[in-house]
Amino acid sequence: MSSKTRIAYVCSACGAAASKWAGQCGECGAWNSLQEVVVAPQPPAGGRGGRAGYAGAATASVVHTLADVGTDEAARLNTGIGELDRTLGGGLTVGSVVLIGGDPGIGKSTLLIQTLAHLAEQHRALYITGEESPQQVSLRAQRLGLPRERLRLLAETCVERILAVAAQEQPQVLVIDSIQTIFTEQLQSAPGSVAQVRESAAQLVRHAKRSGAAVFLVGHVTKEGTLAGPRVLEHMVDTVLYFEGDSGSRFRVLRAVKNRFGAVNELGVFAMTERGLKEVSNPSAIFLSRHGAPVAGSVVMVTREGTRPLLVEVQALVDECHGGNPRRVTLGLEQNRLAMLLAVLHRHAGVAMFDQDVYVNVVGGVRVQETASDLAVLMAALSSFRDRALPHELVVFGEVGLAGEIRPVPNGEERLREAAKHGFRQAIVPKANLPRGGLPEGFSVTGVERLAEALAFV
Numbered sequence: 052m053s054s055k056t057r058i059a060y061v062c063s064a065c066g067a068a069a070s071k072w073a074g075q076c077g078e079c080g081a082w083n084s085l086q087e088v089v090v091a092p093q094p095p096a097g098g099r100g101g102r103a104g105y106a107g108a109a110t111a112s113v114v115h116t117l118a119d120v121g122t123d124e125a126a127r128l129n130t131g132i133g134e135l136d137r138t139l140g141g142g143l144t145v146g147s148v149v150l151i152g153g154d155p156g157i158g159k160s161t162l163l164i165q166t167l168a169h170l171a172e173q174h175r176a177l178y179i180t181g182e183e184s185p186q187q188v189s190l191r192a193q194r195l196g197l198p199r200e201r202l203r204l205l206a207e208t209c210v211e212r213i214l215a216v217a218a219q220e221q222p223q224v225l226v227i228d229s230i231q232t233i234f235t236e237q238l239q240s241a242p243g244s245v246a247q248v249r250e251s252a253a254q255l256v257r258h259a260k261r262s263g264a265a266v267f268l269v270g271h272v273t274k275e276g277t278l279a280g281p282r283v284l285e286h287m288v289d290t291v292l293y294f295e296g297d298s299g300s301r302f303r304v305l306r307a308v309k310n311r312f313g314a315v316n317e318l319g320v321f322a323m324t325e326r327g328l329k330e331v332s333n334p335s336a337i338f339l340s341r342h343g344a345p346v347a348g349s350v351v352m353v354t355r356e357g358t359r360p361l362l363v364e365v366q367a368l369v370d371e372c373h374g375g376n377p378r379r380v381t382l383g384l385e386q387n388r389l390a391m392l393l394a395v396l397h398r399h400a401g402v403a404m405f406d407q408d409v410y411v412n413v414v415g416g417v418r419v420q421e422t423a424s425d426l427a428v429l430m431a432a433l434s435s436f437r438d439r440a441l442p443h444e445l446v447v448f449g450e451v452g453l454a455g456e457i458r459p460v461p462n463g464e465e466r467l468r469e470a471a472k473h474g475f476r477q478a479i480v481p482k483a484n485l486p487r488g489g490l491p492e493g494f495s496v497t498g499v500e501r502l503a504e505a506l507a508f509v
Contacts, residue, residue: 058238060085087246089237125312128224128265131169134321134330135162137359138292138305140313143170143224146263147312148256150230150285152270152278153294158303158321158328159269161195163226164188165327166267168197170224176201177222181208181232195327208242210235210251214258222264227255229269231279249283256287285309296416302337303328304417307357316420317357335362335473338415345443348435351475352427352448353466354419360462360469362446364414365424367431372408383413384424392429392451399455399502402433423460425451426479426505433506441508442477446470449481455502459483467496479505 060069063086067078075082127142136142139149153159160183167176180188185206192199203220207213210233217225227233233251234242241247252268259266268288271279278285285291291309296302305319320334331337339351339362348367353360372378381389389411397403411428413419426449434441448466450458460466463484470478471494482498490496499505 057090059088059090061088062086087238087240087244089235089250128170128174130166132162132166132328132330134305134319135166138307138313138317138319138357139290140307140310140317143265144289144312145223145265146259147290148259148266148268148288149290149292150268150270150278150288151292151294152272154272154276157294157296158323159294160228161191161323161327162305162321163228163267163269164192164202165195165197167224167226168192168199168202171201171203172198174223175221176203176224176226177217177220178202178204178226178228179213180204180206180228182229197327208232208234210254214254217258217262217264221262224265224267225255225259226267227269229271230255230284231271243279249287252284252287295418300416302331302416306418314357318359318361318417334359335469338363338413338417339473342443345440347438347440348431350427350431350434350441351446351470352419352424353446353470354421354423354448355460355462355466360466361417362470362473362475363417363419365419365427365431366412366414367428367435368408368410369404369432369436370408370410372406377404377406378408378410380408380410382411383416383418384411384428385420388422388425389428391453392425393432395451395453395455395502396429396433400433400506402436402506404432404436407436421460422450422458423448423466425449426457426502429502430479430505430508444474444476445479445508446475446477447479447505449479449484449499449505451502457481457499457502457505464489467494479508 060072062076062079062081062084064081064084065079067076069085072085076084126145130136130143151159167178170176185204188204205216230248230252231243234247235250238246238250255266273279289311290307293306293308295304295306301322303321303323307315307317309315320331321328322331349364351362351364353362379386379390393404409432427447429451430447448460450460452458459481463480464486467478467486467490471491476494478496480496480498482500485496485498
């Protein structure tokens with residue numbers, strides 16, 4: 052540890068600093084809230100007097116107007132995987148830091164070693180493994196049929212030694228697998244602790260900005276599905292990607308939840324095969340089961356993820372409740388919103404399901420996070436409740452308000468064009484989303500303003 056580096060313990064509740072760790076904060080009384088941090092040394096006053104040092108520091112910083120700042124887009128690298136490039140906003144930005152999280156075994160390391168194997172053909176690339184041995188990484192690359200001649204590998208967990216090797220190798224792309232295994236010698240806490248993850252990530256971010264290297268950080272997730280470690284880790288990086296889907300399923304979804312260089316909620320769809328992750332060029336096809344005959348409780352909606360419209364099937368099962376507390380279960384949707392929509396259905400359509408169990412599922416494992424699914428959820432639930440199938444070539448989307456109104460959603464015409472491309476011929480949409488033209492002949496669109504108008508189809 053450097054003689055100039057000082058360790059302090061800061062309370063996460065009130066921000067008070069202490070020179071040594073204690074179980075309870077002496078200022079606010081919170082328990083187990085003191086966290087180890089590195090205190091940067093204070094710069095010297097400069098010059099022979101305080102005023103001279105202050106003047107020198109003041110002249111070192113220059114203020115610009117926004118018009119004087121260049122607006123050229125940062126250079127991007129083609130990763131060789133189109134779905135990953137789409138999620139990143141058009142490619143890997145030079146000097147950016149990308150954090151990838153997901154459940155164990157979902158394909159994070161597989162995706163990155165595929166990406167690095169392609170980038171290593173034209174750029175200097177370095178893979179840092181902190182969890183696996185070099186033999187394990189090499190065996191995975193061999194199993195996936197990837198070229199291994201130009202891909203450089205380092206097994207190391209100390210961030211200072213990693214940065215020393217990076218200064219020698221000067222890689223243009225750097226992968227850290229994973230950030231929870233990396234530690235800094237400046238702190239005495241165990242690897243994976245809040246202080247270690249924060250300080251190690253901060254040093255890697257500074258290296259990326261200073262050298263222009265693009266850095267991938269692999270992050271563990273908690274049992275709730277959120278990234279483990281301090282929340283500030285997501286604020287430090289430029290892009291945060293989440294792998295979604297069941298590790299036992301063949302399909303994986305990569306979602307951008309933060310991106311300084313592209314659209315948020317952009318989606319990449321992959322299929323896990325024996326030769327690694329393969330792109331799914333037409334993801335709407337995997338989210339539609341397309342029953343041979345119309346079935347009750349099923350309706351197709353058009354959701355929009357980032358810049359891509361997707362057709363997904365919403366299924367509902369309404370069954371008589373045999374207990375005192377009816378169940379409201381959702382997969383791929385927000386559970387609290389289902390309870391609210393059922394209350395709107397009762398108040399404005401006179402359909403009571405307080406004695407029914409309601410189960411709603413989005414086929415394919417995709418998560419729908421926008422309110423355009425409201426109308427589809429209610430129509431699927433009522434279809435199952437009445438045991439009446441909706442037309443086979445019908446798509447539905449729209450937001451349902453608490454007053455029973457059907458509110459418009461963004462990019463309505465683009466959603467309808469996507470539905471028409473997949474063979475659908477009928478749509479129920481908010482009246483404000485009625486298209487002005489440009490749809491194929493024979494495609495009929497019905498605009499509705501109230502919930503009762505839409506439910507008349509069921």
